[in-house]
Amino acid sequence: MINFEGEIVQDQHVNLNIENRSFNYADGLFETIRVINGKIMFWEDHYFRLMASMRILRMEIPMQFSPEFLEAEILELLEANKLTQQPARVKINVYRKPGGLYQPSTREVNYTIRTYELANSFYILDEKDYEIELFKDHYLTSGLLSTLKSTNKIINVLASIYAEENAYQNCLLVNEKKNIVEALNGNLFVVKGNNIKTAPLTDGCLNGITRKKLIEIIKKTDDFTLEEASVSAFELQKADELFITNVVMGIQPITKYRKKNFSAKVAKQLLAKLNTTARLG
Incomplete structure (x- = not known):
């Protein structure tokens, strides 16, 4: 299950618009987050970095994009994927809505959220040859x-x-x-x-x-x-x-x-x- 533009749907039911600006012009951002047993690590830092990045790219930040709203969206998806009691990686993608060429026809954005299971709750030092x-x-x-x-x-x-x-x-x-x-x-x-x-x-x-x-x-x-x-x-x-x-x-x-x-x-x-x-x- 993924959160696709605000709705939790099966992965195979997602149809990405061929005019998606992240696909065509790299007009997008992503945020990778670690979650431990339903607790989002360093959430405030991730949230403010994402907001600052959107401002730098002159994206219009939706009114509902509060820390509480996005946190709830993440937790709801973790619940849907049965990942609330184990470590997980969360990836948020934010991208400008379709329209225009290099110059976008709108500054409004869409977003997706995905989750992936991780093996360890906390950081383990990997001492293999690197x-x-x-x-x-x-x-x-x-x-x-x-x-x-x-x-x-x-x-x-x-x-x-x-x-x-x-x-x-x-x-x-x-x-x-x-x-x-x-x-x-x-x-x-x-x-x-x-x-x-x-x-x-x-x-x-x-x-x-x-x-x-x-x-x-x-x-x-x-x-x-x-x-x-x-x-x-x-x-x-x-x-x-x-x-x-x-x-x-x-x-x-x-x-x-x-x-x-x-x-x-x-x-x-x-x-x-x-x-x-x-x-x-």
């Missing part, structure tokens, strides 16, 4: 639009194919200034000694919810200092640890980049704190 490489065939553009979860992810698609063809578990994306921006599916953190560094939003990295929560956690601890600054390729091989964050997996340690192998000591410490934050939040 090798990455840089993807330099195409560059992200630094700036505000790159920070959004828009449906224009063609660079991520091409980089995923490159990773598969070369037996890498992930790739790091680079912007036009040759700075390391993020991984295919999350934000990158670089650990060197007691300093933890991540790319600033101005470099074009995703404005990730887990990134935000981890920055808050690091700033509250005396063990580490947090730096939001551009990351160069040179820094990667000098680092003690590299790890990727997103809302579904939490923290994924990188074990190898070129000839350098990495530990996951700091990632383990931070994952424990992230799970605590998720329980409380």
